[in-house]
Structures are given as structure tokens and as C-alpha cells.
Amino acid sequence: MTVHTMRRPLLAFDPHDDERLLSVGDAKQFGLAATRAMPHLPVERVVLEAACGRVLADPVSNHEPLPRYSGAEMDGFAIRRGDLIGPGPWTLRIDGHLAAGTAKNERPLCKPGGALTVATGAQIFGSLDAVIPHETAETDGETVTVFQCPPRNANVRSRGQDAKVGTDLLPAGRVLNARDIALLAGLGRAEVTVRKRLRVACLSTGSELIEIGTKLGRGQVHDCNRPMLKAALSPDWITYLDLGVVRDDAKALRNALPLAAGAADVIVVAGGASGGIQTTVSEVMGALGGDVVAHNVAMKPGKPLLIATLNGTLFLCLPGNPVSASITLDVIGWALLRARAGIAEAAPEPEQAIADFNMIGRPGRAEFPLVTICGAAPDGTPILALSPGANSGNLRRLAEADGFVHIDPDNADVEPGSPVRWTRL
Numbered sequence: 001m002t003v004h005t006m007r008r009p010l011l012a013f014d015p016h017d018d019e020r021l022l023s024v025g026d027a028k029q030f031g032l033a034a035t036r037a038m039p040h041l042p043v044e045r046v047v048l049e050a051a052c053g054r055v056l057a058d059p060v061s062n063h064e065p066l067p068r069y070s071g072a073e074m075d076g077f078a079i080r081r082g083d084l085i086g087p088g089p090w091t092l093r094i095d096g097h098l099a100a101g102t103a104k105n106e107r108p109l110c111k112p113g114g115a116l117t118v119a120t121g122a123q124i125f126g127s128l129d130a131v132i133p134h135e136t137a138e139t140d141g142e143t144v145t146v147f148q149c150p151p152r153n154a155n156v157r158s159r160g161q162d163a164k165v166g167t168d169l170l171p172a173g174r175v176l177n178a179r180d181i182a183l184l185a186g187l188g189r190a191e192v193t194v195r196k197r198l199r200v201a202c203l204s205t206g207s208e209l210i211e212i213g214t215k216l217g218r219g220q221v222h223d224c225n226r227p228m229l230k231a232a233l234s235p236d237w238i239t240y241l242d243l244g245v246v247r248d249d250a251k252a253l254r255n256a257l258p259l260a261a262g263a264a265d266v267i268v269v270a271g272g273a274s275g276g277i278q279t280t281v282s283e284v285m286g287a288l289g290g291d292v293v294a295h296n297v298a299m300k301p302g303k304p305l306l307i308a309t310l311n312g313t314l315f316l317c318l319p320g321n322p323v324s325a326s327i328t329l330d331v332i333g334w335a336l337l338r339a340r341a342g343i344a345e346a347a348p349e350p351e352q353a354i355a356d357f358n359m360i361g362r363p364g365r366a367e368f369p370l371v372t373i374c375g376a377a378p379d380g381t382p383i384l385a386l387s388p389g390a391n392s393g394n395l396r397r398l399a400e401a402d403g404f405v406h407i408d409p410d411n412a413d414v415e416p417g418s419p420v421r422w423t424r425l
Contacts (some may be wrong), residue, residue, distance in 0.1 A: 021298035023409070024366045028332050031307040031314075034293045035339040038312055041195045041265065048184055051176050053236025054194035055342050060170040062187055065160030070125075071100075072118045073155045076133040077144050079115045081152060089147045094139070098122045115144050124156050131155035173344025175237060195237070198341040201264035202229045203243035203256065205271045206320060211245070224322045224395060225270035232329060233268075237341050243267075253280045258288060261313040266340055268333070269317040270325050271304070278306045281317055285310060298365040298409065302328040307336070314340055321393045327368045327404055330423055350406050350421035353382045359414040361407050370401040371422060384422060401425055 022030075043057040072078065078098060084090045092115040096108025100121035107125065110116050118124070118131060130150045138145040163169060169187075170180060176192070184192060202225075209223040210216055223245055233240050241264055246256045257280075260267045271277030282292050290310030297305045301324035306317035316333050318325040334347055356374055361367050375383040384405060387397045403424040407414060414420060 021296055021364065022294055024297060024299050024302075024331060027294040027297045027305065027307065028335055030294045031332065031336045032339050034291065034307070034309050035314055035336050038309070038314070038340065041198065041340075041342055043193050044196055045191045045193055047191055048181060048189055051184070051192045051194060052178055052181050054176055054192075054197075055237045056170055056172055056174045056176055056180075057193045057195050057342070059168055059172045060184065060187070060189075060192075061166055061168050062163050063165065064187075065165055066163040066167075066186065067157055067159060067161065069123045070153075070159045071157050072098075072120055072122045072124060072131045073157050074120050074131065074133055076118060076131045076155065077115045077137055077139075077146075078110070078118045078122075078124055078128040078131050079146065080112070080127050081129055081149060082127070083113050084146065084149045088149065089145050090149075091143050091145045093143055094141070129153060129156070171344060173342055175235075175343055175345065195342045197237055197239040198266060198337065199239050199241060199264040200233050200266045200268060200337065201241035201243050201260055202226050202233070202268045202270065203260060204245045204320075205248060205253065205269060205277055206245065207248045209245045225318075225320070225325050228322055228326065229268060229270065229329070232326070233337075237343070238337070250280050250283075253277065254284055254287075257281065257284045257315075258310075261310050261315075264313065266314045266316060266337060268329075269315065271317055271320045277317055277320075278304050281306055281308055281315060285315075290315075297332075299328070299331070300362075300365055300367050302331065302368065305332065307332075322395060323370070323391075323393065323398050326398060326425075330404075330425075331368060331406075350423050351382075353384050353405070353420050353422045355405070355414045355418045355420045356383050356416050357386045357414065358416065359386070359407065361409065361413060364409050366409050367407040368404045369407070370397055370404050372400065373402045382422075384420065 046054065079092060083092060093113055095110045095114035095116055097117045098108060099119050102122065108116060110128065129152055131154060132146055132150060133155060136147065169183060174180065204223045204225050208220050210220045212222045212227065216222065226242060230240055230242065243260055246252050269277060278295055285292050285308050288310055290308055293307040293309060295306040297303060302319060304319055305328055308315040314336060316336060318328050318333070338347060354377055370387040371384040372387055373382045374385040377383060387401050389397060403422045406421040
């Protein structure tokens with residue numbers, strides 16, 4: 001088994017060894033490096049209508065100019081600028097009407113000194129080289145008077161204006177949105193090649209955990225993590241698998257983890273027994289030839305956290321309480337999930353805000369306290385207050401919070417008016 005840290009390989013897993021804490025940044029980078037070294041997810045062809053939210057497998061370029069023909073950008077009069085001789089205004093004869101979609105053999109003949117009324121999208125052909133909007137001209141139905149000579153191709157969407165042949169339009173690794181679907185439809189693509197959905201399986205560990213809808217006994221609590229994770233892991237590029245609850249029993253975990261590895265690309269474990277789960281996962285990795293990539297990360301909330309790989313499956317072991325699990329998923333987990341899914345675009349960066357609180361941080365440890373918006377600066381920058389009583393198990397405060405701030409270990413002290421970075425929830 002290989003275990004990586006920011007200093008040197010660990011020979012044994014020890015979650016209580018404070019001399020070997022791993023920074024948040026290093027944990028994320030180690031996790032990303034391991035994830036990107038895994039084989040790409042397989043690809044599949046899907047109909048365009050089903051492609052929104054999926055990860056594009058191959059770059060998209062156009063084999064024809066976009067648009068394919070020059071067309072009117074608005075209703076008006078198609079003219080030849082060469083007919084506007086001498087000082088204006090100029091009066092032109094109306095030779096007919098040109099509608100969008102008119103076939104070539106149905107186009108009206110427009111002789112020199114003439115103009116055509118055109119509808120938006122109508123193809124501009126021949127020596128016609130500008131469109132005059134209705135509102136800037138005068139017409140009696142048989143002639144049109146133009147008061148100003150327009151520039152060439154005025155109000156005309158020229159052939160190839162948006163993209164010449166061979167233009168890179170959409171990169172591989174893009175999560176397709178509705179606007180991308182419109183572009184692909186404009187290119188005539190009835191199908192598109194995407195990565196298969198990332199299979200993410202979740203299991204909770206804890207002998208005290210009971211399924212929701214079940215009457216609680218003494219010392220028992222409902223499992224909050226799996227419903228929360230199922231709701232969070234809901235983008236169209238993920239297929240969610242529920243593996244239920246495993247008791248805090250080393251044998252049960254040793255049996256469950258290898259089976260889970262065969263069922264999914266990513267296993268998310270929300271652990272109720274702080275160091276025990278990490279120890280057991282580490283032992284399983286060692287026995288089966290897996291790698292522990294990162295653990296013992298210096299963050300609050302969020303500790304303990306463990307990242308491991310086994311036979312092409314990524315293991316992301318989150319803390320057991322929902323506040324820490326939610327924040328850890330946002331700070332580190334989503335970056336790994338996106339990389340494993342083949343998404344090339346970077347995740348959104350934290351936003352800027354202003355603190356309305358005092359906080360003395362702990363050197364060497366990043367902190368991510370929950371906050372609420374309590375105002376706004378004149379430029380609209382949010383002003384944030386700490387969520388009162390927001391301990392790691394407070395579900396009410398997690399639900400009420402607007403986000404969490406990023407307190408770096410190198411700049412841990414915060415006072416009212418200090419600039420801070422934060423992530424919206």
C-alpha cells in the first residue's frame with residue numbers, strides 16, 4: 001500500500017499523528033493526480049434531446065460555415081448599395097417579397113433600382129448587400145425611400161460569420177447546457193458522443209444510524225448523510241447508487257468496501273466512527289493492493305477525511321456529521337468527482353465577501369465556518385456573519401446558512417471589515 005503525504009510516505013496510518021497533517025490544497029492535488037491517472041469513463045451516443053447535463057466526450061467543430069447562408073437579421077428592405085447614386089434620399093422600386101425559407105427557384109427577380117421586402121432569416125442573394133429596417137425607411141407599398149446609405153452587409157448575418165469551417169465550437173469535457181444543445185441542433189447533430197454517467201455509490205457507517213421513516217430507539221439517530229448526499233449528487237452526469245448503512249464493525253466494513261468497489265466508479269463513505277473508518281479503509285487498501293492518497297487533512301470542519309483508490313475506483317471517505325460532510329464535499333470532493341467524470345471545466349471559485357465577525361484561527365489548519373448574509377457593501381459585496389451555534393452536528397444551522405467562509409491557515413485572524421472568500425450553499 002502506498003500512502004502519500006506532503007512530506008514523505010507514511011509507513012502506517014495514524015489519524016492522531018498531528019505532525020503529519022496534510023494541507024487542504026495538497027490533499028486536493030494528490031486526489032486530483034490520482035483521479036486523472038485513472039482510465040477515462042466509457043463513451044456512448046445519445047440523442048441530442050437527452051444530452052443536456054452530460055459530459056461531452058469529443059470536441060465539436062463544424063463541417064459547414066455557420067450560418068450556411070447570408071440572411072436578413074430583421075424585417076425590412078433588401079437593397080443594392082450601388083443603386084444609391086448621388087445625394088439622398090433615394091427612392092427604389094419594390095420588386096417583390098422574400099420570405100424565410102424561400103426556395104431558389106421561387107425567389108422574386110430584383111432588377112437594378114429595385115428592392116425586396118424581406119422577413120428576418122430570409123436568404124440575401126446575388127448583388128443585394130444590405131437590409132434597411134422598416135422603421136428607418138418610408139414606403140407607399142410600391143416604392144421605398146431610403147434616407148441614409150448603409151454600410152455593406154448592414155443588418156445581414158453573413159455566411160460563416162459565426163464560425164468558419166473547422167472552428168472548434170465545444171471542447172471535450174464540457175458539461176452540455178441548453179445553449180449548447182441549440183448550437184448542436186444548428187449544426188444538424190441528431191446525436192452526440194458523451195461520457196457515460198459517473199456511478200457514485202454512497203454508504204453510511206454507524207451503529208447508531210437508523211433509516212428515515214423508522215422509529216428511533218434509545219441512542220439512535222436517523223441517517224442524515226445519505227439523503228443529503230443523494231440530493232447533492234444529482235447532476236445529470238452522475239448515477240447515484242445507495243449502499244445503505246454499515247455498522248461500526250471492522251469485519252462488516254472489510255466485507256462491504258471491496259463489494260462496493262465493484263459497483264461504482266466512486267464510493268462516498270460517510271463515517272460515524274472518526275478514526276476507525278479511516279483505519280479500516282486503509283487496512284482494506286493494503287490487503288487488496290489499493291492506495292491511500294490523502295488523509296489526516298488539516299481542516300475544520302472536515303476532519304477526518306480519507307482519499308483512496310482501489311482497482312480504478314475512487315474512495316472518498318467523508319466525516320460522519322452532516323455539516324462536516326457537506327463542507328468537505330464542497331471543498332475537496334466535487335473537484336475529484338468532476339475530474340473522474342471527465343469534466344474539463346474548472347469548478348467555480350469562491351466569491352469575495354466582507355466579514356462582520358472576529359475569528360482567531362489555528363495556525364496550520366484551514367477553517368470553513370458556516371455564515372449568513374447580514375448586509376451588503378455599497379458595491380453589492382455580501383457582508384457575512386458567523387452562524388450562531390453552528391457546531392459540526394447542528395442541522396438547523398446548516399439549513400439556515402447561506403454558505404461558508406474559507407479561512408486560510410496563513411491568514412487565520414479575521415476581524416470586522418476583513419475581506420474573506422466564501423462559497424454559497
